[in-house]
Amino acid sequence: MAAGKGRALRHSPLRRPRRWDLSARGRAVLDALEHLVGGMGTGVLALVALLSVAVTALACLAGVGLPLVPATLRGLRAVANRERARLSHWGTEEIIAPPPPPAGLRASLADPTVRRELAWVVTHASAGLLLSLVALTFPVHAVQDATFALWWWLLPPEEAATAAYGLWEVSDTPSALAVAALAPIEIALTVVLASRMARLQAWFGRRLLRPGPGVDLSMRVAQLTATRAAVLDAHAAELRRIERSLHDGTQNRLVAVTVLLGAALRALERDPATAKAPLERAQSAAEQALAELRGVVRTILPPILTDKSLVDALAGLAAACPVPCRIDADLPVRAAASVEATAYFAVAEALTNIAKHSRARNAVVSVRRLDDRLCLQVVDDGRGGADESGSGLVGIRQRVEAHDGSFVLNSPPGGPTVLDVTLPYGM
Structure with missing residues (x-):
């Protein structure tokens, strides 16, 4: 499906903008x-x-x-x-x-x-x-x-x-x-x-009722201190996740490849005809290790953000989402790479939650540039009641606040659920 800048990308056969606008x-x-x-x-x-x-x-x-x-x-x-x-x-x-x-x-x-x-x-x-x-x-x-x-x-x-x-x-x-x-x-x-x-x-x-400049500055310093601590915790958790993925998955596969290759060498010495089976198993284990390694790399920084754009990456997420999803994007200029990665992971986690828990029939992802901010909104017409204490939403908040952005979740019982994220456009 074609995707371009400055125009809406629709991934659902149901197009009811008037009904959506009236309900909004x-x-x-x-x-x-x-x-x-x-x-x-x-x-x-x-x-x-x-x-x-x-x-x-x-x-x-x-x-x-x-x-x-x-x-x-x-x-x-x-x-x-x-x-x-x-x-x-x-x-x-x-x-x-x-x-x-x-x-x-x-x-x-x-x-x-x-x-x-x-x-x-x-x-x-x-x-x-x-x-x-x-x-x-x-x-x-x-x-x-x-x-x-x-x-x-x-x-x-x-x-x-x-x-x-x-x-x-x-x-x-x-x-x-x-x-x-x-x-x-x-x-x-x-x-x-x-x-x-x-x-x-x-x-x-x-x-x-806004606090004075002095109070605002002291609160700002306290907020940045807390954000810095949260960023360090999130960074440590991300390193632990990558280490577990490599240790429990890829490393075990590579160990299996080594063992199977050793068995194949010993089989060659005894009977070359029996070396085929361990070699085939070693090849299969190597392919699985390579697939798992690629999966880990994609979680660090999606290659599509480097090869194409944030709009194209979001279009891919919407196309893979089980819930019909529409992307409404207007980004005339690309944002910083770290900002695009944060926006991508926020949408990926939000769509995952929608597919698993919301029972929604439609979802809309809107991305806009307003002045020097990247404004991202994810809306679904599901049952609502989303709890921010979930690890996925906490991860989104930590990623967003690490960029000095804002994260607001509004999910009353009965819906709709609205997730608003703002990020600085350039870092």
């Missing part, structure tokens, strides 16, 4: 509503924290509020960290929680992180909470309008005669059924506005 849009709307519900929860907590800060400030003005400052700031930090965790779970950027706030009123007010958290709690308790309430009103009203005729019909006659729906006078069954015409409008508003409102609500937190 539906999942995006449900995802946005889920985050708006989560934002409403943290908005209520932010409102409580804001009231606590206001009460503490009034008590400080009265001269009795200083003992309340540490507890109030700890509560504010706890609510802000809850929002940081929520925003980190939604998206590829992790918002790292800062260290505990300093003790004392003056030191706390001088801390830039505390000031940004105070600004966030004001905006999230007002605008953020309002965005959640407004956005969730549309789907609730859509359900209410779609079922209005049913529960209006169930009302007692004396109440049904006086029932009204806002400015819409409802006096009989046709007018009650006409209320259902509002439901598609509200559903359309939900589809159009939900994602935008969720992003706008999260924008305040992403701007105000």
